[in-house]
Amino acid sequence: MSVWDELVGQEHALAVLQQAAQGARAIVDHAQEAHPGADTSGSVRADASSLTQPTDDPSRSMTHAWLITGPPGSGRSVAAIAFAAALQCTGEFPGCGQCPGCRTTMARTNGDVSILTTESTQIRIDEVRQIVLRAQTAPSQGRWRVIVIEDADRMMERTANVLLKAIEEPPERTVWLLCAPSAEDMITTIRSRCRHLGLRIPDPHAVADLLVRRDGVDPADALSAARAAQSHIGLARALAKDPKMRQRRRQIITAPAQVRSVGEAVFAAEDLLSIAKTQAESQSEERNAREKAELMRQLGMEEGQSPASHQRARIRELEEDQKRRSKRAIQDSLDRALVDLLGIYRDVLMRQLGTDQEPINDDCLDLIDQLCAQSTPQQTMKRVQAIEEARKRLTTNMSVPLILESMALSLRPQV
Template structure:
């Protein structure tokens, strides 16, 4: 199963690999849990790629590259930056689940933040999970199994990811992104093993500078007045960091169609 960002998760993802390789090990609904930075969405997309790939997830064919990016015709990804996933979004997803795969082997539906669904919305999803059409697979992602309704947990196979070791994250940054080992290690520990944050710190000097600015705020507080000013500065830096992260993600998404067109 492809997905080089799944650092230190070999044991956890073994059931996913087995399901992609052997039909008898397949389950129609999966619940992938783990703390931020553990690679929940990466695992879900890698699993989708392995299900569509004729070679159990080679990572390079068109089926793999489009599944990993979320642009495969039979892989639907529901991700949100909102506090709550809307019921209309899930209703559309359930409708998609009823259709047969158009070009791949499976219809795969990934919900990256299943914990953000209200109970009413989850109940709508539950019926589809209870009576799944043939060749349809649900992959729900959440921080922990307790973050979703027990009815969802009881009907899904659980895959629990853990926080990767920072040394493993540092090696990933060196091998995948060509980061200098010392900087990679520093960023991995600074990000507390969050792969996405570590990568952004390693590749963006401005991100590292903002982090140093935030850490320096604590040393400047001498009283209530300093605390108020520091709080305002913290908000400003946090907003700047969030804006930079959003812009980086937007650039990556705009570049994805070009990369896929070249791989065909």
């Protein structure tokens, strides 16, 4: 089992990263030959120049800043962590999956690999400052200091500029791995300093294979889940394993077809929001409780004890963080619901246009038939646009119930 196993359906990216990991190893090996026994981390200026000069040196395939892009669920973070592991690897081939470097990186406990991840809508400037500071220190194991930033697009320009400075003048053995949905999401100055690696939406069969191989899911269920999740790996896994989630998904995609009046649109919108909230809460409840217990332990508090003023500030800070995270989780969950809805209308349109493309929702053929019979392709197009519009509006400050109601009304079957 290698660190690359979870990166499914990404042959091109895999080849690029594996070659770069080979190149990185050549740089480390070369430095160690030049200075046997020495701490090599700061001594490779000559080698590092080969990163930019064209030569036949294999180290050319390595570079110090990467921008890994792809739609949610395509495996941006998986690719970044696997590459980080391959850079720390001391096994026979980079990314062996067995050596301490690989294992600690995959478990996210390697001291030379820092991962900045956010569950709120923005990465804070102090978080970036902290990680920039970390990037300046030499790797303790003498290989690479790797900084992974998931959702690097979630930065205000001021914050991105702090990052830009660090990427412009990197220490020799520091590697930045930025992940974002698309290159356009990053400011141009950062984009132009990174090597861009784009991931594709993997083929549903490749995702299904992974679920069968890794999670022991039945092959037919795995394919159905992979299609329903539109190849989002994490979601496909959750759908295949959790019947409650399948049921919630079914509720989401069938509800709008029942809407006949404004009143029903309001109810449908409320339902959609409450399903998204339930989903988000079920994900965060346990974690919130655990974090709070951990903080109380750190503060030396007993359960049920009322906090002193200095303790109260820390608790409030944590609760604020959790609130922000929960808002973001609901937003994500809602967007996901709308993507599910889009999938249904896409299936309807494909059927109405007479293409033989496989439906995303092969478990809802009855609903697809019903919607086909009730509408023209033009109406279906309008509905697709209404859902796209709602997704856009959800990223603004507009009232969420209003956005959903207006969408539900546009989806109402014409009589």
